[in-house]
Amino acid sequence: MRVDETLSRYSDWTYAAAVGVYVLALLFSLVEQAFGRRVRPVAARELVGAGAPAETPAETTAETTTETPTGPPGDEQARTEADDQDRRSRAERFGRMSVSLIVLGAVLHFAALALRGLATGRVPWGNMYEFGATLSLAAVVTWLVLLRRFPIRRLSVWLLLPVVVLMFLGGVVLYTTAAPVQPALQSYWLAIHVLAVALGSGMVLVPGVVSVLYLIKVYRPQWATRLPDAQVLDQVAYRTTVFAFPIYTAGVIFGAIWAESAWGRFWGWDPKETVAFVAWVVYAAYLHSRATAGWRGGRAAAINIVGFAVMIFNLFFINLVVAGLHSYAGG
């Protein structure tokens, strides 16, 4: 299969455009984060009318997470409130624009992968650059889905930050010209195993980031007046992990099946396999910690962060520094 140079070049441009749009979305979200209203330490409450749509738009829910101060506001207070209102709505407009930009970025991001796939005539996750791109798209799409269910729009900046860093590193340091893959990778398992692992890894980026925010919210509340309630952060982290974990597990098992036909054994403690196993065990510990008295909350969040750190370690350190059978994924 010959590589289509033109399509490959279009793919690179689209990739760069996606990164640019994400950066813009990040800045817009930062505006909302910086100037949006503070969240008071009240529990988020879903006030839903009967027959309300199953998916509450984020804006509506965001409205209900804050409560106006109790007690009758004086004139002066009312005036500052009105000012506040004005400033807030402007900040919120930025927040809504950032969501639109993320959607646009995700569309470009997807197009970049699709063009890469068309250019090479194979699935677009055959080397580390492409893997990083797939992974970060999974993270962004997960975020967009979560935005519809949780009042977390202003947190976009914290998600986009690692995504942009990852894509920048991918585009600059790890970039690989479009090429066919070596014989060991020429298998339909490339499509299945790598996709499952990329989806799983991309999705757990979200709980990794959100758990950091959770810890800040719980242990340094004075820094976190603009973060949503800890309960919301905990729910976002848990529900995403619970969704990603089976996908990641399946990805590892697909890898074992592939290894059986490519390398002669289904499990050989290759460094990549080992660290994938370690990450799996850490996430299993996270799920167990939530059913253990005294481990819920802060400790569980810390375990989730460790899990994500192991994933990142597996992606960069193991691929680039430690030599192993998975090393062809780099460079």
Added chain:
Amino acid sequence: MTALLRNTWRGLTSMRTALVLLFLLALAALPGALLPQRSLNSGKVDQFIADNGWWGELLDRLGFFAVYSSVWFSAVYLLLFVSLVGCLTPRTFEYAKSLRARPVLTPRNLTRLPHHAEGETARTPVDVITAAGNRLKGWRLEVREEDGGARSISAERGFLRETGNLVFHFAMLGLIVALAIGKMFNYEGQVVVLANGSEFCNSGTFAYDSFTPGLRVDGTDLDEFCVKVDDFTAHYLPSGQADYFRADIGYQAGADLTSGTWRPYPLEVNSPLRIEGDRVYLLGNGYAPVFSVTFPGGEKRTNTTQWRTVDGLTHLAQGATKFDPPGISDPAERRKKQLAITGLFAPTAVLHDGALTSAYPDLNDPAVAVDVLRGDLGNESGRGQSIYEVDQSMVDSGRLKSVARANLRPGQELKLDDGTVIRFDGVQSWVYLQVSHDPAQVWVLGFAIVLVLGLGTSLVVKRRRLWVRATPATGENADGRTVVVLGGLARTDQAGYGEEFQRFAAGLLAELAPDGGDEDPAKQDVAAGRET
């Protein structure tokens, strides 16, 4: 004493211990990724120990270079295994009991539940409960009559969550047992076979270059089959990256062994030959230069020995092709005349200041740079020696001397001082095959599939309860109306039940409303709190 045992058992099977053990397992597995491992690359381990002195030796003694067979790693996973069994046993009994149990009694005050809804209807309590029951298809139901003509229905759903959870954990146990059985009865052997019609038979460990048996395998009684490598094809991209490998092999097993029938099979990287419960893999390839030596007496010997690939990208190879002089019966005399052709082989030759390197892995312009050694190869010294190199101590002691050096292309010859002529005839490919045997791996696969299914079920399914109580209204405007109260409770750490509950409540109350539009849904007092 029994108290101690009981407490130990309780401690071991508690969730907290399981958590700590999970962490220990993760931590214990990690060195295997960071330090070189004997099972993967023993050369690297030796190098590491040599580089790090006492520190490396200490790590070696503590089993850090064979982490996954070390005492401490085994201890952690055995403890985890015991903890898992101890946790699962009581849960299984509880689960079996809960399967037969009836849904719980309807709580007295449903409006206190995290999810609740209320409404009024003109229908009778019996009608209300029937309507609710019709809407609760797939739920486990229990209808109860209460005081004052009231009726309630108690519904439960989501037993599959616990089912999935137990299935996941039992599948994990099964997987570990299958792995252990595999480790007992598996074997793995590697062998280099020349792709010129050479044969290899799985008849004993002697047939292999290296052989790793399982704990209960002694190398006898292997599955009998033979493989013949007829040809090898490789394609490379212009960049030198490999694109395609195929070994055309023939194989025979069972009755074919006696009849001598060879069945053809194209052996490729991702498609091993599965035969007699074994798998044959194509794991590597390389080149074997062919040399002919014409001795002064006119006798001619041809030898094809595989050379070791030293550069994976350009397939530059290094090796030693060894010859015994013919017609000399006196061992002492023979040991003065043995020959070794050592050096480099390049499939696409490039000369850098006279030094041979390779530019491309395919056979575009093959050449060798040889250093011919004569003397005692040390074959009878009792020391084992590599087929890829000569015994360096023989060179150091002066018993093996370099007698000629040359760069040769196929067909070119080199004449030694004693009249011996060495000819570089050409080159042949060799393939590196692995034979693997693991009778339990299909069980490992089966358990792994069940494990994922159980995991998915246990994380997606929600355990939840729902109650509906219909009470005849009392008071002035009762008018034969019925008060309907619904309550809901999610029993797992899982948000999202609120939406389902609201849908159900709205649907039921709308159905019970006398003429649809009369009862404005907004008037219904429906509220839901957060779930925990």
